[in-house]
Every structure is written in structure tokens, then in C-alpha cells.
Amino acid sequence: MALWCEQAWLVDGWRNNVRLTFENRRISSVETDVEADAGDERHAILLPGLPNLHSHAFQRGMAGLAERAGRGDDSFWTWREVMYRFVDRLDPEGVRGIAALAYAEMLESGFTRVGEFHYFHHDVDGRPYGDLAATAEAIAAAAGETGIGLTLLPVFYAHSGFGGAAPTRGQRRFVNDVDRFAKLLEGSRAAVTGLDDAVVGVAPHSLRAATADELASVAAMAAGAPIHIHIAEQMPEVEACLAWSGARPVEWLYDHADVGSDWCLVHATHITDAERHAIVASGAVAGLCPITEANLGDGLFPAREFLAEGGRFGVGSDSNVEIDAAAELRLLEYGQRLAHRGRNLLAAGADASTGASLYRGALAGGGQALGRPGTGLAVGEAADIVSLKVGDPFFSGRSGDAILDSWIFGGGRRLVDCVWRGGVKQVAGGRHIARDTIDARYRATIARLLA
Numbered sequence: 001m002a003l004w005c006e007q008a009w010l011v012d013g014w015r016n017n018v019r020l021t022f023e024n025r026r027i028s029s030v031e032t033d034v035e036a037d038a039g040d041e042r043h044a045i046l047l048p049g050l051p052n053l054h055s056h057a058f059q060r061g062m063a064g065l066a067e068r069a070g071r072g073d074d075s076f077w078t079w080r081e082v083m084y085r086f087v088d089r090l091d092p093e094g095v096r097g098i099a100a101l102a103y104a105e106m107l108e109s110g111f112t113r114v115g116e117f118h119y120f121h122h123d124v125d126g127r128p129y130g131d132l133a134a135t136a137e138a139i140a141a142a143a144g145e146t147g148i149g150l151t152l153l154p155v156f157y158a159h160s161g162f163g164g165a166a167p168t169r170g171q172r173r174f175v176n177d178v179d180r181f182a183k184l185l186e187g188s189r190a191a192v193t194g195l196d197d198a199v200v201g202v203a204p205h206s207l208r209a210a211t212a213d214e215l216a217s218v219a220a221m222a223a224g225a226p227i228h229i230h231i232a233e234q235m236p237e238v239e240a241c242l243a244w245s246g247a248r249p250v251e252w253l254y255d256h257a258d259v260g261s262d263w264c265l266v267h268a269t270h271i272t273d274a275e276r277h278a279i280v281a282s283g284a285v286a287g288l289c290p291i292t293e294a295n296l297g298d299g300l301f302p303a304r305e306f307l308a309e310g311g312r313f314g315v316g317s318d319s320n321v322e323i324d325a326a327a328e329l330r331l332l333e334y335g336q337r338l339a340h341r342g343r344n345l346l347a348a349g350a351d352a353s354t355g356a357s358l359y360r361g362a363l364a365g366g367g368q369a370l371g372r373p374g375t376g377l378a379v380g381e382a383a384d385i386v387s388l389k390v391g392d393p394f395f396s397g398r399s400g401d402a403i404l405d406s407w408i409f410g411g412g413r414r415l416v417d418c419v420w421r422g423g424v425k426q427v428a429g430g431r432h433i434a435r436d437t438i439d440a441r442y443r444a445t446i447a448r449l450l451a
């Protein structure tokens, strides 16, 4: 299998007339300034696929259902009530139907691996399914059907507030103690064995949901795989943590856990300078979800300072209210522009392209956070590749980094043409190859859940 393109964004920048070959789902050769062979598939522009480091796939099914004004202050916490009601009706088959659509859309937008922060485990009454990992198997089935790379992050969730508060009724489908979580993790590892290049990490849900002892036990179960946690997303969470412990969430975490480059701190929105320095120094990845954070009114992560200090970051589609790799990067930059009244604030230095800087950063940080660090299009890397619709009039007169800047700031998802994951073409002409089946199942699933 060989692809030839006019321009490719390689590890050291743009190169012309590039020929890539695949073997065993990896890139086996990269030649530049060469002619295409007769059998090569020809494209105009090739880029590495982007990792999506944080997703709750089932929430795709409730996108747009929490956009009506409530009474009083509408906030994250009223959104969460809508989510809990939706969850009340969900079952493994529903998880699969919704996740398959979300993953197809991720691939169509340029994401080639997803970190599924999977916290929905049990039956309607809160009792485990006969097969403890039934919903993890549904996620694995959706990943298998769509071909997206899966880093499954089974979530440990035991409490509703700091200090081990009992879980609420709305959380009954999420909760496990440490022993049952260990079994769930085992079941989750078994669930992904049929997938190409899957990773299973762990995810203590948040400092609200796990005590210090539980956090230590769960982190130890990662055995070198990634550890993800939601942290400091909302000010009420910061205030509750301060009231409980006298420390802020990120401060508390660094005081009580050995946070290193295997950790991903999802959101980390509300942090002090000292907390920001701690994250940078630890090598942990900040898991930023700009579209969801905007949708939920979370606040702004101090990205300008964090990136300037060498902090590692990746992006995630989180609630999946909108799925678009380019749009996540765009909004990350726009948040900083609005806050600081400047432009090109996340570019990696003078004259650097903002789009290329964001893409390079999210590629490295996202790969690190998902347990598959990569550098992009190079020999030995996974053949996770995106081609853009450069025939689109929108791209007229663009080359090199201007293509990335134009895609990210001016185009977005509609400009993705083909996507390969592990060397297999999953998206052609902007559409996932199994879309008809996935769409039909999704429609039936939603009709059933919202009936």
C-alpha cells in the first residue's frame, strides 16, 4: 500500500512529492522529491491524524438537549442533571450505537485515536451487568466498527463529594469500590484484545469521586499505562476542595500523588501560577477541551503562560457537543485572544504559524496522554493519516503552514477528505465508509432512548 502526495507535513516540516508506504499498519518508508508509482493512491496534502485525548462518547446523543435556559443560574450543574436523566435510559446497545456515530465523526474530522473516559458501567438500578465490563465491550465494539484507535480509560467513581461523601442516586450506574474496579479493569483489558493497538489506562474520575487511598490504589493499577483525572474544571469544585482540605485541587493532587508524564490532568482550568508550574515541571499533559469548556461555561485555562513555559497539552472533544479537531484548536487560541486582546498567542515563537504550533503540540501531548507517543509521519509510526480537500476553492493559493492555518482557522471538518487509521482507509470523501450502517443504528438508538 502506498500513498503519494504533492505536499506532506513530516516531522521536520513540509516536503514536496512525498511517497509513503505502509506495512503492518505502520509507516514503512517515507521518500521525498519522488514521482508517484503507477499503483500509488494520489493525494494533494497529507498530515498525521490528531489524538482526541478526552471523550465521553455517549454524550454525543444528548448534544443540543441542554441548551434551554433553566431557572436561576444555569451552569455545569444543571447540564449534569440533564446528562443524568439521559443516562437513566442508556444500556450497552445504546452506548455502542451512540459511540459508533461519535467515533465515525471523530475520524471524519481528523481525529484518529480517542481516549474514552468511560464511567458508565452498571444497569439501570445500579447493579452490575452479569458481564461486569458489558459497556466497555460496547465501546470496544464501536471502536472496532469505526476503526478509530482506542485508549480505553475505565473510570473509578465512588463518591459524590470530597472526603468520601456517599454517591447520589444519579451516580448509581458509575460507582465501584476498589476491588470491583480491579475486576472491571481486567474485563476492560479483555474487551479490547481484538482491537488493533488498543491501550487500557485508568481514570479516577475526580478528587470528588475518589479518596486519597482509593486514588493511590487506582493509580497503581495503571501499571505504566496512562492515568487520567478531571480536575479544577469548575470554581465550585475548587472552593469545595479548599473548604475540605485547605488546598486547591491541583495543589492537593501534587501533594498526595506521584504525578508524572503518565498523567493527564483533564481541564485544569482554575490553577494558580504555582499549580501551573507544578504541572509543567511534572511533564503531565493538560487535557484541554475548549469546545466543551466553552459550552459548559467552565472558564479559560491559562494556555498562553502554560505553553510559553513548555507545558504539554492535547485536546479532547469531551462532551462531544461538537466534534471537530480543527475547531478545538481554533477555540483554544480564540479563548486566549479574547482574554488577552492579542493575536497568535499560542504560536511557538516569532513568525511561527499558530496552526502548525497548535497541531504539533496537540499531536505530541495527545499521543503521550493516550499511551501512544508519536512524532507524526515518519518510519515506524502508526499509519494514522489525514488528507485535506485541497481541490476546495478555499485552499487556493495556500501552501505549507498556510494550509494548516487555513484549515484550522477558516475551514474545519468539511475540508477533511480521507483518513487512514493503522493504514486502513476509514474515511473517503469526508465520509466514514460504514456511515450508512452507523447512522441507521444511531437513529434507532436515539428513538428508543428519547421515546
Ligand code: ZN
Pocket (backbone or CB within 6 Å): 054, 056, 117, 230, 266, 318, 319
Ligand atoms: Zn470529561
